[in-house]
Amino acid sequence: MHAVPRVTAQPLRGDGRLSSIRILQTVGGVVAAVFAIAFGLVLLLVISDDDGGGGGGAELTAGSLKVGKNGVPAAYAGLIQKAADDCKAGLPAGVLAAQLQQESGFQADPGVSEAGALGIAQFMPGTWYGKDGHKGAGVDGNKDGRKDPLDPEDAIPAQGRMMCKLLATAKKHPEYSGSPIELALAGYNAGWGRVEQYRGVPPASFAKGQTYNYVKIIMGNVARLTGPDGKLSTSGWTRPADGPLGTPYHQRGGSWSSGMHTGIDFTVPTGTPVKAAGPGTVQTAGKGGAYGNQVVIRHQDGTYSQYAHLSRISVSAGQHVKGGRKIGLSGATGNVTGPHLHFEIRTGPEYGSDIDPAAFLRKHGVKL
Numbered sequence: 001m002h003a004v005p006r007v008t009a010q011p012l013r014g015d016g017r018l019s020s021i022r023i024l025q026t027v028g029g030v031v032a033a034v035f036a037i038a039f040g041l042v043l044l045l046v047i048s049d050d051d052g053g054g055g056g057g058a059e060l061t062a063g064s065l066k067v068g069k070n071g072v073p074a075a076y077a078g079l080i081q082k083a084a085d086d087c088k089a090g091l092p093a094g095v096l097a098a099q100l101q102q103e104s105g106f107q108a109d110p111g112v113s114e115a116g117a118l119g120i121a122q123f124m125p126g127t128w129y130g131k132d133g134h135k136g137a138g139v140d141g142n143k144d145g146r147k148d149p150l151d152p153e154d155a156i157p158a159q160g161r162m163m164c165k166l167l168a169t170a171k172k173h174p175e176y177s178g179s180p181i182e183l184a185l186a187g188y189n190a191g192w193g194r195v196e197q198y199r200g201v202p203p204a205s206f207a208k209g210q211t212y213n214y215v216k217i218i219m220g221n222v223a224r225l226t227g228p229d230g231k232l233s234t235s236g237w238t239r240p241a242d243g244p245l246g247t248p249y250h251q252r253g254g255s256w257s258s259g260m261h262t263g264i265d266f267t268v269p270t271g272t273p274v275k276a277a278g279p280g281t282v283q284t285a286g287k288g289g290a291y292g293n294q295v296v297i298r299h300q301d302g303t304y305s306q307y308a309h310l311s312r313i314s315v316s317a318g319q320h321v322k323g324g325r326k327i328g329l330s331g332a333t334g335n336v337t338g339p340h341l342h343f344e345i346r347t348g349p350e351y352g353s354d355i356d357p358a359a360f361l362r363k364h365g366v367k368l
Ligand SMILES: [Zn+2]
Pocket: 247, 261, 263, 264, 265, 341, 342, 343
């Protein structure tokens, strides 16, 4: 009865003229096309009738971006996707989108900032036009003969180029604390010199936490702006141990200090390989009180996963891991009645910020 429109947008490459428009997908009867032309790109939205499920809401994607209300404005999605695709260092479009949201709220001209920054990507004039013999980062993305920081068709490609360079540099420094994307964001905000100075994302004590919070907020928003087929939200997530589920999340009981279970248990004997549930950076690896030997991994969307009661740990803090990478062996260290893997998903690195790990894993495509 209640038909929910399903909308798919995909930027088309090439010369970007209307003649290159193709209808990519038509499902059902009602088809409407909406065109957005920006930067020689044509964004094609195919709206089709989908009778599956009632009231789930329209789902829009452009490449790997979530487009529309609460997502990326359709007018900029193609530009952002192209800027990400042009980067050979592996720059997720969702990161550029979250950055624009944080910089300007996706406004082409939010007014000159206190610091003097301009436009949707908040370039400082010196950075854009160049100073002290340094070449400017500004580009003429739409080839209209001007490099204009207030024109998103120039500013977004320039943002992508700058982030791409920073990301390539960051990847040469695995010894710095923070993932390469986080380091690149910190470099964009504070200058790469600060990242070098702190050998990582500058701490909260630097510049009243401005850079620290900038990175944290953007990383926390990436998942929301990334579509279901986006690289960050679906790839590389896995069950952390091959064994049946035991004690569920939020089961009540006297053996937990909070009065309820803050994670899920996998019932596995001591010595079972424990794997990183998803890609990230090892936050801590070592003794964790009642949790025994534990590993905490920070993920790109700002969440953390915790693996407790391990008999053996095979990673160390600061190490980048892919989803499925072995991080240790299960065991019965700490406060336990028997061997198992205790697994949590948290919104922060510490105890007490837990969310439902089973729901989280399922959302990332993991069958439990
Ligand atoms: Zn447990």
